[in-house]
Amino acid sequence: xxxxxxxxxxxxxxxxGFIFPSSEMYDGLQAVYDYxxxxxxxxxxxxxxxxxxxxQLHSHIxxxxxxxxxxxxxxxxxxxxxxFADLMVDNKDSKKRYRVDMLIENHAEALTxxxxxxxxxQLLAQLQSLLQKDxxxxxxxxxxxAAITCPVAKTSHxxxxxxxxxxxxxxxxxxxxxxxxxxxxxxTAQGIYLNFLHVAHTARMKxxxxxxxxxxxxxxxxxxxxxxxxxxxxxxxxxxxxxxxGTDKQWFDYWQNLRWQWYQAxxxxxxxxxxxxxxxxxxxxxxxxxxxxxxxxxxxEVEGIHARGDFDLKRHAQASRKKVQYFDPELxxxxxPHVVETSVGCDRLILMLLCEAFTQESQxxxxxxxxxxxxxxxxxxxxxxxxxxPLVKKDGLPAKAQQLFDALKYDFALTYEExxxxxxxxxxxxxxxxPYCITIDHQTLEDDTVTLxxxxxxxxxxxxxxxxxxxxxxxxxxxRILQDCHV
RNA sequence: GCGGGAGUAGCUCAAUUGGUAGAGCGACAGCCUUCCAAGCUGUAGGUUGCGGGUUCGAGACCCGUCUCCCGCUCCA
Numbered sequence: 001x002x003x004x005x006x007x008x009x010x011x012x013x014x015x016x017g018f019i020f021p022s023s024e025m026y027d028g029l030q031a032v033y034d035y036x037x038x039x040x041x042x043x044x045x046x047x048x049x050x051x052x053x054x055x056q057l058h059s060h061i062x063x064x065x066x067x068x069x070x071x072x073x074x075x076x077x078x079x080x081x082x083x084f085a086d087l088m089v090d091n092k093d094s095k096k097r098y099r100v101d102m103l104i105e106n107h108a109e110a111l112t113x114x115x116x117x118x119x120x121x122q123l124l125a126q127l128q129s130l131l132q133k134d135x136x137x138x139x140x141x142x143x144x145x146a147a148i149t150c151p152v153a154k155t156s157h158x159x160x161x162x163x164x165x166x167x168x169x170x171x172x173x174x175x176x177x178x179x180x181x182x183x184x185x186x187x188t189a190q191g192i193y194l195n196f197l198h199v200a201h202t203a204r205m206k207x208x209x210x211x212x213x214x215x216x217x218x219x220x221x222x223x224x225x226x227x228x229x230x231x232x233x234x235x236x237x238x239x240x241x242x243x244x245x246g247t248d249k250q251w252f253d254y255w256q257n258l259r260w261q262w263y264q265a266x267x268x269x270x271x272x273x274x275x276x277x278x279x280x281x282x283x284x285x286x287x288x289x290x291x292x293x294x295x296x297x298x299x300x301e302v303e304g305i306h307a308r309g310d311f312d313l314k315r316h317a318q319a320s321r322k323k324v325q326y327f328d329p330e331l332x333x334x335x336x337p338h339v340v341e342t343s344v345g346c347d348r349l350i351l352m353l354l355c356e357a358f359t360q361e362s363q364x365x366x367x368x369x370x371x372x373x374x375x376x377x378x379x380x381x382x383x384x385x386x387x388x389x390p391l392v393k394k395d396g397l398p399a400k401a402q403q404l405f406d407a408l409k410y411d412f413a414l415t416y417e418e419x420x421x422x423x424x425x426x427x428x429x430x431x432x433x434x435p436y437c438i439t440i441d442h443q444t445l446e447d448d449t450v451t452l453x454x455x456x457x458x459x460x461x462x463x464x465x466x467x468x469x470x471x472x473x474x475x476x477x478x479x480r481i482l483q484d485c486h487v
Numbered sequence: 488g489c490g491g492g493a494g495u496a497g498c499u500c501a502a503u504u505g506g507u508a509g510a511g512c513g514a515c516a517g518c519c520u521u522c523c524a525a526g527c528u529g530u531a532g533g534u535u536g537c538g539g540g541u542u543c544g545a546g547a548c549c550c551g552u553c554u555c556c557c558g559c560u561c562c563a
Contacts, residue, residue: 006556006557007556010555010556011498014497014498015497015498015513021554021555024554026553026554027536027537027553027554027555028553028554028555029554030554030555088488088560090488090489090559098560099560099561159488159489162488166561166562187563217563219561219562219563221561221562226556226557227556229563230561230562230563231563234563235563236563237563238563290562290563297557301562301563302563303563304562304563343563344563345562345563346563347563348563349563370524372523372524389522391520391521391522392519392520392521393520394520395520419515420524421520421521421522421523421524421525421526422521422522422523423521423522423523423524423525424523424524425523425524426522426523426524427523427524428524430523430524431524437522437523439522441522451522453522453523458523460522460523
């Protein structure tokens with residue numbers, strides 16, 4: 001039943017200006033999406049919340065905006081050039097897809113378990129040699145020679161081995177023949193590591209300290225599915241926290257708890273979130289957990305918290321042959337700091353917020369059952385904070401409403417509407433998640449009071465115009481969420 | 488990439504066995520003046536995803552192709 005919700009959310013997001021498929025005039029481009037007028041407003045609010053959480057609530061975290069393009073050597077040093085290129089093969093009978101190296105390694109393990117250690121060693125040696133030569137045909141032959149079978153189909157009916165590089169390559173330089181290959185970054189973190197020394201020196205930071213960054217990253221996914229959950233171009237919100245070696249566990253736990261709190265503060269129900277430890281670690285990680293949200297298609301990762309040790313800084317120090325060291329006055333010694341990162345998929349959070357907010361209720365009114373759809377977005381994140389309506393389009397009500405709009409527009413994202421019936425206007429705002437509607441009627445002209453209508457309950461109350469500024473400041477401010485982050 | 492499902496107006500869907508592409512909603516303009524999408528009048532919007540074939544005639548039948556959704560794999 002829950003899985004049926006995703007198509008509704010996708011079409012709602014498109015119909016009401018949150019998220020459009022990219023290049024739809026040309027039939028679309030798989031796994032790329034554009035943010036529409038309300039989508040980008042929601043996204044900016046979310047990014048501001050994260051940014052303020054990191055840089056404003058922590059005096060020892062500063063921001064950064066590094067470039068998407070970096071020296072190609074960065075990705076060799078980081079390990080992405082090697083480990084981000086997966087060699088895949090499909091079994092034609094079971095239709096299952098496997099990574100070639102894992103198939104062969106598993107087979108070698110089985111051989112070892114069966115006491116055939118020499119054969120296992122030889123197999124692994126062949127694998128390494130073929131991988132280094134990038135010999136795809138040889139790998140296919142090896143699969144057949146070693147009689148490696150599909151665990152499901154139990155056959156060796158393999159397709160050709162294909163290489164899938166997860167990084168997008170492009171060329172830098174005007175003359176292509178002389179140009180170097182350069183990659184669109186597959187993660188924003190490396191830009192932070194490259195600026196570690198700059199920030200340490202110019203921000204007068206003492207370890208432990210952190211650098212936060214929001215930016216685009218690009219991955220050439222094999223299969224990109226589930227709407228904006230897995231996109232080829234996506235936005236990361238990453239914070240790299242530099243620490244004394246040996247304090248990794250302590251800070252890993254610290255950030256895991258703090259990030260967990262953040263989702264509570266956002267109002268995501270605890271029972272729809274869970275922390276999942278990684279059983280298989282990425283090439284850079286010492287310890288890793290995911291924070292998962294229960295999407296309509298199952299529990300999926302929205303944020304990763306990783307203890308990366310000194311892997312990245314050390315690799316860059318080696319590859320660049322530069323000294324990457326921090327002198328710690330407390331310990332009176334120099335070292336390469338270790339890193340704990342928190343890495344959020346911004347677009348995944350947007351999808352989480354949409355899933356959480358999308359509400360369909362049926363209610364019986366005068367014996368007639370009516371369906372009501374609205375977005376229960378947190379007021380601080382809603383794209384539009386309040387809509388201002390004259391009850392009718394005459395008797396000076398539009399002018400009065402416009403006056404109120406002008407008075408409040410400097411502080412809040414507002415919308416003004418005078419067309420059609422009041423009910424239609426309320427509904428339109430419900431559909432985009434506007435928490436409050438303010439209606440000017442004839443009484444307003446006499447006593448400067450208005451009707452304040454609440455989105456979720458549809459309740460109305462009579463309030464003074466003079467109270468609106470204070471009311472909105474209080475309710476739509478990020479402050480309420482930030483205060484709940486328990487920093 | 489493989490398997491399954493689907494593409495007709497902005498959205499939801501119609502269109503006898505192959506016979507002139509329609510409706511509701513929405514949008515826009517005007518009227519009405521009303522606190523929860525429901526009144527009246529009018530307007531715009533389409534090479535039926537795209538290309539080819541069969542046919543006197545294709546939205547429908549055949550072939551190809553593209554895209555989207557679901558599953559397998561990976562990650563943020």
